[in-house]
Amino acid sequence: MEDIIRLEHISKEYDQRVVLQDVTFSIGIKEIVALIGANGSGKSTLLRIICGLIRPSSGKIHNNLAKETKISYVPERFPKLRLTTQEYLLSMGKIQGLHKKFMNRRVKELMDQFGLTEVRDRRMNFFSKGMLQKVNIMQAVLSQPDLLVLDEPLSGLDATSQQDLLGLLQEMKQQDISMIMTCHESVLLDELANRTISLQQGRVQLHSIQGQKSYVTIHFKLPSNVSTFDIGQIGGVPNLEKVDGAYRLQVESEFSDEALLMILNCNGSIWSVTPTEYKEWIISESITIAGEVE
Structure with a gap:
């Protein structure tokens, strides 16, 4: 399997406290990787390093595609903004530099796909956690990424919302979007992930396929x-x-x-x-x- 990116000997320290130590692995094209481990094992920090939101203390991340790798991030917590879904997504599209015609078409496609067309003009501060998480993922896939990075995508959702989100992520898998995510829910591991990487004390403990x-x-x-x-x-x-x-x-x-x-x-x-x-x-x-x- 061809890799999208490869992490080599990634370490991260905060005030002389080691959060990650000598982490090495790769993410393949069309591959879904799940990061598992206890709270405080460094999972979220590792995701932010992959996205370029923070820099590692040492180590390198190699882009193995012929073009620049497009990475999108879905954080664990999404704010209840006083914007409608349509206002928010159009604003995010402008920030990403998307062409207006493409952006309008893409927002409509995502509204239909995620089942939010009827509430596109409703302010998000009235949304449920499941609806907010849909918008969270929508903003990340406005322009199709090569790698989608998700931090606890099902956290805090009821069983119905979890199944809805799982179905949407499976659709994205069919679109050949690679993913890496942190998760605790077995449904993501069993139904979506191709491989798991277990972190313990900031280090990779084992790989499973x-x-x-x-x-x-x-x-x-x-x-x-x-x-x-x-x-x-x-x-x-x-x-x-x-x-x-x-x-x-x-x-x-x-x-x-x-x-x-x-x-x-x-x-x-x-x-x-x-x-x-x-x-x-x-x-x-x-x-x-x-x-x-x-």
């Missing part, structure tokens, strides 16, 4: 005098349970033939065989942190 794993669910029945012990000992069996006098076995696809043969050899009868796929996080790189960052 999301992969698909194939399983087969076998619904079968055994004679009453036959034990399921040997079947449960087959490799790649995460689950074997009794259901209404029969059994349901979940087994990794590569071990399914062995499981089926064993059931038949035990004079069992196969009722159904259903292939399934699950997403799971696989640790691609782990870094041991010795001691604590002062």
Whole structure:
């Protein structure tokens, strides 16, 4: 995968307090990266460094595109301004130097996409947190960025608003916008992110990638005098349970033939065989942190 940017040995100190230490990783084209870690681990500081809002104490950020990388930022908190959505977005478009004709068309597109057309003339100080967060993201994608940086995009939203925002972010993923975000919500990790980077004490602790794993669910029945012990000992069996006098076995696809043969050899009868796929996080790189960052 081609990278958009690469961070090399990024560190940040405030008044001799280390916030980030020797952070190195890259963000690929069309990739969604989630930064996870406890509060105070340096996640938000790292995002602001990527956006150029603050400078690192040491280290470099390399732009790997042939053109200048366009980066947009969605902060965690968005103010309740006494402006209408349309007034605010048109003002942001002017600040970004967008052509008036393009800007008017783009604002209309975003209003429709984000479901805010009917409230375009309503002042934002009357908006809910979910509506404000939509405007927050809209201002960041007025001109399509190469990299969208989001700080806790679902923070403080109810379940319905979270699903709305997740759907919009998935649409942007289909538009090939790369993203890096901080998040605590599992829905973002499971449904959006391709990779997670865990920060601990200001350092990268581990990298994980999301992969698909194939399983087969076998619904079968055994004679009453036959034990399921040997079947449960087959490799790649995460689950074997009794259901209404029969059994349901979940087994990794590569071990399914062995499981089926064993059931038949035990004079069992196969009722159904259903292939399934699950997403799971696989640790691609782990870094041991010795001691604590002062």
